[in-house]
Amino acid sequence: MNFKHLYYFWVTARAGGVVKAGEQLHTTPQTLSTQIKLLEDRLGRRLFRKSGRKLELTDDGRVALRYADDIFALGGDLETAMRERRDNHAATLEFRVGIEDVLAKTVAYHLLTPALDLAQPVRLVCVEGQFDDLMAQLALHRLDLVLSDEPLTSRLSVKAFNHTLGSSTMSFLCTAALRRQIGSEFPQCLDDAPMLLPGGSSSVRPLVDAWLAQHGLRPRVVAEFNDSALMQAFGREGRGVFIAPALVEAEICTRSGVEVLGRSDDLVEDFYAISVERRIRHPCVAAITSAARGTLFG
Numbered sequence: 001m002n003f004k005h006l007y008y009f010w011v012t013a014r015a016g017g018v019v020k021a022g023e024q025l026h027t028t029p030q031t032l033s034t035q036i037k038l039l040e041d042r043l044g045r046r047l048f049r050k051s052g053r054k055l056e057l058t059d060d061g062r063v064a065l066r067y068a069d070d071i072f073a074l075g076g077d078l079e080t081a082m083r084e085r086r087d088n089h090a091a092t093l094e095f096r097v098g099i100e101d102v103l104a105k106t107v108a109y110h111l112l113t114p115a116l117d118l119a120q121p122v123r124l125v126c127v128e129g130q131f132d133d134l135m136a137q138l139a140l141h142r143l144d145l146v147l148s149d150e151p152l153t154s155r156l157s158v159k160a161f162n163h164t165l166g167s168s169t170m171s172f173l174c175t176a177a178l179r180r181q182i183g184s185e186f187p188q189c190l191d192d193a194p195m196l197l198p199g200g201s202s203s204v205r206p207l208v209d210a211w212l213a214q215h216g217l218r219p220r221v222v223a224e225f226n227d228s229a230l231m232q233a234f235g236r237e238g239r240g241v242f243i244a245p246a247l248v249e250a251e252i253c254t255r256s257g258v259e260v261l262g263r264s265d266d267l268v269e270d271f272y273a274i275s276v277e278r279r280i281r282h283p284c285v286a287a288i289t290s291a292a293r294g295t296l297f298g
Helices: 002-013 018-025 029-043 059-089 105-116 129-141 176-182 206-213 228-236 246-255 283-296
Strands: 048-051 054-057 093-100 120-129 145-148 163-172 194-198 219-223 244-245 259-275
Touching: 002 018, 002 029, 002 059, 018 029, 054 059, 093 105, 093 129, 093 283, 105 120, 105 145, 105 246, 105 259, 105 283, 120 129, 129 145, 129 259, 145 283, 163 176, 163 246, 163 283, 176 259, 194 206, 194 228, 194 244, 206 259, 219 228, 228 244, 228 246, 244 246, 246 259, 259 283
Parallel strands: 093 120, 093 145, 194 219
Antiparallel strands: 048 054, 145 259, 163 244, 163 259
């Protein structure tokens, strides 16, 4: 559809005729009539009918007018939104980040902090979700960045790029009471111990399953979680042993009142920033990647 033709129809309908519409649009009535006729041909419907020397809307014309009202009202909203963004851009930079559910929220906090320390004020908008859903939002430019523990692969037809941030070995944590109950000989104490595991969508879960099988361990899986924060909430209540990146084990122990049961250098979780930029230009993304590689994981 040619929206110029639709606009001419809309102005003519609101003005009550091609003469007044022509005065508003600085064009001739003949030009308007020709443009409206092209729109009618495109839609296959008559939009106006003559009533004496006036034009009246047909039933189809009234339907078309309702849609045109909505379309051009949205156009006005778009202009207003862009004008506000232009006026506010120098003051505040909006930064929209998708955080995969399974990512440890303490790690996400440390990754995002450098973006808030920029000289320019930043308005951070965080969205949590599963990997595929976040990639869809990134592809539609609803997000500027996605933080994940797995890279984007050809499995998803999304044009985006992986920026490796770093990696961390994994720690096994539990309450002091649970530790006394199951013993402290790691990793043998995990056999038949209550355990909280990441859900099947986590990239770490297959590694944990393989590691347990390698050591001949069969814990009692109490629950599985796609949300790391919920898994930690169950863990601090003594519901089972849970895993977390060794990078932030000290903070988790302090905040959740749990202890380190053991660590494994064979279990490694990788962290990625995924953006539509091959070469990073967004100042927040640049701050995150630089701090992660230089300080957090360095």
